[in-house]
Amino acid sequence: MIADILVLACLSVGILFNTLGIVGLLRFPDVYTRMHATTKMTTFGSMFTALAVIIFGAVQFISTADSQYMTLSLHTLIAALALALTNAVGSHAIARGAHRSGIKPSPAVVDRLEEWSP
Amino acid sequence: MIDPWYVAAFLLVILVCLALVRLFLGPTPADRAVAVDTVNTLSVAVLILLGVAYQQIIFIDVAIVYAVLSFVSTLYIAKYLGGEL
Amino acid sequence: MIPFLLTFLLALLLYLILTAGSGSLLLWSPQELVAGIVLSLLAAAVAKNLLCRSHNFRMANPLRLILIPIYILGPFLVEVTLANLDVAYRVITGKIRPGIIRVHSGLKTDLGIFMLANSITLTPGTITVDIDEESHDLFVHNINVPEGWEAKTEVKDSELFSLADIPGWIRRIAE
Amino acid sequence: MFWNLPLIAVVALILIALAIIVFKKNLIKVFLGIVILESAVNLFLITLGYREGGIAPIYTNAPQATMVLPTPQALTLTSIVIGVATSALLLSFAIVIWKKYGSIDIDRIRRLRE
Amino acid sequence: MRMSKIVRTGANLLYPFVLIFGLYVIMHGHLTPGGGFQGGAVVATGVALVIVAYSFEEVTSMIKKVGMKARESIGLLLFIGAGVAALAAGAPFFSNILANSGLLFGQTVPAGPNPGDLNTAGVIPIMNVAVGIEVWGGLAIIVLYMLSSIPEEGS
Amino acid sequence: MPWWTRGPISARCWEVHETMDATSTLLTGAGYWNPLAWLLGLVVAIILAWLIYSMGEKGYKPGTAQAEPFISGNKEPEKGMVHVRAGNLYWGYLEALRGYYDRLVPLHSGNLHDYILWYLGITALFLVLVVIFS
Amino acid sequence: MKRGLSAVIFIVLAAGLCAIPAFLTFGEPAESGMDQYFIGNGQAQAATNNIVTSVVFDYRGFDTLGESVILFAAVIGVGLMFRSMREEEEHEDE
Amino acid sequence: MIEVAIHTLVIAGLIASALMVFYFRDLLAATLAAGFFSFLISVEFYILQAPDVAISQAAIGAGLTTAIFIIAIRATSRYEGGQP
Amino acid sequence: MIPAFIVENSPALMIIVPLVAAFLSPFIGRISSTVRSIWVGGAMAVTSAIALILALDVYSAGTRLYVFGASAASAAIPPDSGGIPIRIIFEIDPMSALMLVITAISGFSIIVYSLSSERSHTGLESYYTLYLLMITGILGMVSTGDIFNFFVFLEILSLASAGLIAYRIDGGVAVEAALKYFVLSTIGALAILVAIGIYYGQYNALNMAMIAARMQFSVLDQVALVLIIAALAMKCGAVPMHFWTPDAYSMAPSSITALLVVASQASLYGLFRTVFTLYNVTLNAATVGWLLIILGVLSMVVGVTMAIPQKNVKRLMAYHAVSQTGYMLLGVGVGLAVLGNQSLLDAFGYMAMEGGIFHIINHAMYKGLLFLTAGAIFLRLGTYNLNRMGGLGHSMKWTMLFFVIGALAIAGIPPFNGFASKLMIYESVFVFNPLLAVIAMVVSILTLASFVKVFHSIFMGPALPEYAEVKEAPMPMLAGMGILAVVVILFGLFPGIVVESLIAPAAHALVDQGAYIGAVLGGA
Structure with a gap:
């Protein structure tokens, strides 16, 4: 029962953050700020949904001793880790590409990268 | 009793469709790339949730493939945007 | 040699995580272990130059990994x-x-x-x-x-x- | 009736893809149309094999129910490979044409006529 | 040109992971979703990951076209060889002679729901491996060829 | 009975046709066509032609002024100029059918879209015809 | 003219393709004898748990050979396009 | 019922992204839309209980097709009909 | 004499041998070019031999089945599958065997030819590989009894031929031709795939015999029929979907063009197979028959009239290929139009079909020969432009001889094979509808006229100074052409034997749907 509540809580938190991320994606003014919203929040949200699955799998594994639930948890864990790693690197790559292609951070108080030339 | 996994997946699919709006509007290709990247992340979550909802453990493999491989296309887009390809 | 070994171990670890629970008595069935070792050797042979590109084996220390x-x-x-x-x-x-x-x-x-x-x-x-x-x-x-x-x-x-x-x-x- | 939605979607996708192929002048756009057409046909094949409430045709520890038909999935796998081979070859043609003609506009790729 | 150091390090870290995951998908084709083609595509995408992270010159020194071509042909020969082996054994082309034979990959499967065992399915795992190797070489070499067609900087 | 148990191929290749006319007559609905008979006729015709040729003028001597071309007393044009090039052949035919060709040639516009549209159009047309007439 | 004609073509094609959703039902295959055989006997005959794999590699293995050959042909074709040619080799007839 | 809803949404997304491929004049954006289309069709395969095909489509559509299309755009030109 | 093993497994070996040769040839080519030539030529010779053995077997012992993965056809149709064949079955009936014969003869002579014609080019190992894959595709297409397998082989064929059409980049023009061909054929192939899906959705079967046995000709079947007919008619180059034909034929290397002719015949085979075997009498035969007839007449007229003003010799021949395809469509279409009526079929239907099918084999031979001579001329002159040619009769006597044989055959001049098949078409079509026969004859005359023009402008006239040093084509090329020329003459001299032994069984096999179904399902 506690496990169910925990799973539901994780799911709710995940979906909440994902929603906020999408809102940020739709609402923020330029690429970089949008990227803030999406990278952090959708990664975090998806991690939480994955966490819900992991908890579910772990609880089921403990209660039924069926090894497939352990497989579920481990695979989900791998998916979540891969997600975190690729998301961070990917948004760095997009940010770099966007800056190199000449998109300026439109409301910006300071842009040190513009001044630096390799 | 509605299965919570389905509900969560449904909500995430709605979010995917909302990301489509940014894909449509996005003034620069970078915006679109961000939208696609977001959708990748959400899709992995959707796939995991649906896999649990169908009670098919093996479906999670699809999510892993997705998580790893969508990254590659993001990198290609970023490299092209940066003029490095 | 060290890069090969490191890549091999990492690959084997990943493979074992992926196939955990295949055996009933042990966590892994014997054929999965054999397949894992063979495939990890293959992956190590292919990817050894990339994982340890800097030839810096500081990360091999288990303490850091923990x-x-x-x-x-x-x-x-x-x-x-x-x-x-x-x-x-x-x-x-x-x-x-x-x-x-x-x-x-x-x-x-x-x-x-x-x-x-x-x-x-x-x-x-x-x-x-x-x-x-x-x-x-x-x-x-x-x-x-x-x-x-x-x-x-x-x-x-x-x-x-x-x-x-x-x-x-x-x-x-x-x- | 509502459950026929995927088939209707297949028809719509085929028509959209054909429209892209016929009305767009850029070669790469046409190839994108071909990719969409291929995906639509694949979706059609998969749709044919679906059984309501079925599970994937893989035996696991999971509770067993009726399984969806496996043959369309096998056909679709073949068809996806054919799709990627096709698009690779088409794109290489487009690149060579760009190198030699300086344009990938279909209206200007017409040295062969009469 | 190559991408930034972060991406390169990420690619270095991910490449063995993608590789072993692709090999896992290939090897478990008869138990879980996947198989030769899917796993081969995963591995080839790993190669594409390395290709995108480094510059073309570095890539050509790391990944040889000849090796990929050889992989492709070897995979295909292995695949067709698995079929011809049936001919040699007196059965028609593409017979699954190893299934349920007790030899390599020859264990029988209990009917009904079961998690499956790696040591089953006869020639199917061999064919999976063959197709996997072939697709690995084939898709990687397509990306390499396409990349070699990009005109030089400044032109 | 499988054929390879019945002896060498070369022997049996013709056994099906033993009963056939050895002169290989092709019967059509209205008549027949036998190339060997026709060839015989052709040979006869050639012999006749050769006979007529051999009965020709005996006084012809190559290499003399007798053999030079007679072009109204003008100088013979250079050899290369005499050859009628392909573009000049059938000029009259093309001119006579100008209206037809003016319509036909532009169809081959070299435009891929037109080609695809023709294909789709024929598909649509066949669809209409087959569905209506059956 | 051309646009009108293509519109007509598209309408006719749409009508023709709409026969598919009109006569086929989603979710209930009209017949499934062959696939039922695969599902019932594939696990025992080919000793695989994944029926799709047993169809792909055993029952319809020859198709898979063809598929691999297609990929091979595509690779060879792409390589042919990007090969380095000699100068005098290329020849453009007017 | 909720499966039907998911289904409907995915199909709507499919058609919308296909229309976007039609609409965009920037080929990069069109390729991105096609990538989006690939993702969605992979999800659709997944929903239709075809995980094998979903893996294929994910690996091919998400990874390689987009990559080779972008390489081809780099090797040719980015905008439909020359510069914008 | 021939090991029973080879005969029993010939359908599989026919596919295996060229495939293995193709996979290995990139590596064998690294040793030396001579070894590669021997390897490829040997592989092709073996393939041809196996195909001929198979064809002979089929002609003498009846339809052959080969089940992939099970020892007998009965094992492929288990009782609990509802009587549906579950495995891929190769079904080679006399019609398929005829196509095998064509492919074997053409394939072998063309590879002998291309051993020297393409010597100076780069990328030869890819050339030979794709060549062998093309042969595989054709052989598979004509011998398969499974409709999805047919699609797969069709795709192999179109990919390999697209690569080969673009083989000489030619400043991008060849690539343009390949692009047009490939885009069209991809769309066509996808249409065929939709049709396969429709069959599968209705009958849950992929085997052609099974589909034919269950065919009901509902609206869906009509849609599928139209999709397949249009796609395959496009692929065999029927007017008004022929536009890719002159481009592709003229820009491909000559040897490949000769093989493309065979490839388009294979598509034509697929068309006939669909109409006759899948549908047969369930189909509204008169409508579809008339559709084929109209396509054929259009192809004949438009093809030949477009050929006359051409200046590029291969383009001209390509338009003639379109025109000759029309004859086949006309002949078989007449046979189809009277399909339901046994008395009419006996009166002239079979004759028309035999004429059309005889024309397939004749056309593959003489059109291949003509394209090969064009290639020989191009090798020596470096141009296809008729306006710049002339006087080659002095230096290329053998080539001229082969050209004359081919030209007379295509124009339907008596002792050659073209006349025999055309005569059969004229006579039978005249009974069906005199107007069609008249059109066919006029087209034949125009064909003659156009080849007179080609002959005149290439070989006649005084030796031109710019071509003073032109030599005869090299020996292997002449050998390749010679094989085809001998076949043309033999078929012309003994048409009765050929028709009786090769063509008539094929035509009857095509019409007899019950035998085709019965061979697989046992006792129709």
């Missing part, structure tokens, strides 16, 4: 949660003050800078935009530049994080 999950579950998780709450606040209210600042870090290894950049990207309202390949200085887009930072040419890396000493941890793991 530190990684502790780091992820401890300070990193706290920072991620805080950062997300922060961004959520900004998404809802729309109060932003973006800018790109230069962050100086004394890190020298590739892995260290990789971890720092990813930590920065995932944590406190910041995204790594670019990197100075010589000095390993990061250019960081900050969603809310604190007052006064726009005048500084360089920011120390630990100033970015509010609670935990993320750069210290990374230095402990990777340097």
Whole structure:
């Protein structure tokens, strides 16, 4: 029962953050700020949904001793880790590409990268 | 009793469709790339949730493939945007 | 030889995680173990030049490897949660003050800078935009530049994080 | 009736893809149309094999129910490979044409006529 | 040109992971979703990951076209050889002679729901491996060829 | 009975046709066609032609002024100029059918879209015809 | 003219293709004898748990050979396009 | 019922992204839309209980097709009909 | 004499041998070019031999089945599958055997030819590989009894031929031709795939015999029929979907063009197979028959009239290929139009079909020969432009001889094979509808006229100064052409034997749907 509540809580938190991320994606003014919203929040949200699955799998594994639930948890864990790693690197790559292609951070108080030339 | 996994997946699919709006509007290709990247992340979550909802453990493999491989296309887009390809 | 061995072990670990639970008595059935070793040898033969490109085997120390999950579950998780709450606040209210600042870090290894950049990207309202390949200085887009930072040419890396000493941890793991 | 939605979607996708192929002048756009057409046909094949309430045709520890038909999935796998081979070859043609003609506009790739 | 150090390090870290995951998908084709083609595509995408992270010159020194071509032909020969082996054994082309034979990959499967065992399915795992190798070489070499067609900088 | 148990191929290749006319007559609905008979006729015709040729003028001597071309007393044009090039052949035919060709040739516009549209159009037309007439 | 004609073509094609959703039902295959055989006997005959794999590699293995050959042909074709040619080799007839 | 809703949404997304491929004049954006289309069709395969095909489509559509299309755009030109 | 093993497994070996040769030839080519030539030529010779053995077997012992993965056809039709064949079955009936014969003869002579014709080019190992794959595709297409397998082989064929059409980049023009061909054929192939899906959705079967046995000709079947007919008619180059034909034929290397002719015949085979075997009498035979007839007449007229003003010799021949395809469509279409009526079929239907099918084999031979001579001329002159040719009769006597044989055959001049098949078409079509026969004859005359033009402008006239040093084509090329020329003459001299032994069984096999179904399902 506690496990169910925990799973539901994780799911709710995940979906909440994902929603906020999408809102940020739709609402923020330029690429970089949008990227803030999406990278952090959708990664975090998806991690939480994955966490819900992991908890579910772990609880089921403990209660039924069926090894497939352990497989579920481990695979989900791998998916979540891969997600975190690729998301961070990917948004760095997009940010770099966007800056190199000449998109300026439109409301910006300071842009040190513009001044630096390799 | 509605299965919570389905509900969560449904909500995430709605979010995917909302990301489509940014894909449509996005003034620069970078915006679109961000939208696609977001959708990748959400899709992995959707796939995991649906896999649990169908009670098919093996479906999670699809999510892993997705998580790893969508990254590659993001990198290609970023490299092209940066003029490095 | 060492790169080969390291890649082999990493690949075997991953394979074993992927196939855990295949046997009933042990956690792995014997044929899975055999297949895992063969496939890991193959993967190691193909990928050995890439994983250890810098020929720097500092990470082979098991102590450092144990530190990684502790780091992820401890300070990193706290920072991620805080950062997300922060961004959520900004998404809802729309109060932003973006800018790109230069962050100086004394890190020298590739892995260290990789971890720092990813930590920065995932944590406190910041995204790594670019990197100075010589000095390993990061250019960081900050969603809310604190007052006064726009005048500084360089920011120390630990100033970015509010609670935990993320750069210290990374230095402990990777340097 | 509502459950025929995927088949209707297949028809719509085929028509959209044909429209892209016929009305767009850029070669790469036409190839994107061909990719969409291929995906639509694949979706059609998969749709044919679906059984309501069925599970994937893989025996696991999971509770067993009726399984969806496996043959369309096998056919679709073949068809996806054919799709990627086709698009690779088409794109290489487009690149060579760009190198030699300086244009990938279909209206200007017409040295062969009469 | 190559991408930034962060991406390169990420690619270095991910490449063995993608590789072993692709090999896992290939090897478990008869138990879980996947198989030769899917796993081969995963591995080839890993190669594409390395290609995108480094510059073209570095890539050509790391990944040889000849090796990929050889992989492709070897995979195909292995695949067709698995079929011809049936001919040699007196059965028609593409017979699954090893299934349920007790030899390599020759264990029988209990009927009904079961998690499966790696040591089953006869020639199917061999064919999976063959197709996997072939697709690995084939898709990687397509990306390499396409990349070699990009005109030089400044032109 | 499988054929390879019945002896060498070369022997049996013709056994099906033993009963056939050895002269290979092709019966059509209205008549027949036997190339060997026709060839015989052709040979006869050639022999006749050769006979007629051999009965020709005996006084012809190559290499003399007798063999030079007579072009109204003008100088013979250079050899290369005499050859009628392909573009000049059938000029009259093309001119006579100008209206037809003016319509036909532009169809081959070299435009891929037109080609695809023709294909789709024929598909649509066949669809209409087959569905209506059956 | 051309646009009108193509509109007509598209309408006719749409009508023709609409026969598919009109006469086939989603979710209930009209017949499934062959696939039922695969599902019932594939696990025992080919000793695989994944029926799709047993169809792909055993029952319809020859198709898979063809598929691999297609990929091979595509690779060879792409290589042919990007080979380095000699100068005098290329020849453009007017 | 909720499966039907998911289904409908995915199909709507499919058609919308296909229309976007038609609409965009920037080929990069069109390729991105096609990538989006690939993702969605992979999800659709997944929903239709075809995980094998979903893996294929994910690996091919998400990874390689987009990559080779972008390489081809780099090797040719980015905008439909020359510069914008 | 021939090991029973080879005969029993010939359908599989026919596919295996060229495939293995193709996979290995890039590596064998690294040793030396001579070894590669021997390797490829040997592989092709073996393939041809196996195909001929198989064809002979089929002609003498009836329809052959080969089940992939099970020892007998009965094992492929288990009782609990509802009587549906579950495995891929190769079904080679006399019609398929005829196509095998064509492919074997053409394939072998063309590879002998291309051993020297393409010597100076780069990328030869890819050339030979794709050549062998093309042969595989054709052989598979004509012998398969499974409709999805047919699609797969069709795709192999179109990919390999697209690569080969673009083989000489030619400043991008060849690539343009290949692009047009390939885009069209991809769309066509996808249409065929939709049709396969429709069959599968209705009958849950992929085996052609099974589909034919269950065919009901509902609206869906009509849609599928139209999709397949249009796609395959496009692929065999029927007017008004022939536009890719002149481009592709003229820009491909000559040897490949000769093989493309065979490839388009294979598509034509697929068309006939669909109409006659899948549908047969369930179909509204008169409508579809008339559709084929109209396509054929249009192809004949438009093809030949477009050929006359051409200046590029291969383009001209390509238009003639379109025109000759029309004859086949006309002949078989007449047979189809009277399909339901046994008395009419006996009166002239079979004759028309035999004429059309005889024309397939004749056309493959003489059109291949003509394209090969064009290639020989191009090798020596470096141009296809008729306006710049002339006087080659002095230096290329053998080539001229082969050209004359081919030209007379295509124009339907008596002792050659073209006349025999055309005569059969004229006579039978005249009974069906005199107007069609008249059109066919006029087209034949125009064909003659156009080849007179070609002959005149290439070989006649005084030796031109710019071509003073032109030599005869090299020996292997002449050998390749010679094989085809001998076949043309033999078929012309003994048409009765050929028709009786090769063509009539094929035509009857095509019409007899019950035998085709019965061979697989046992006792129709």
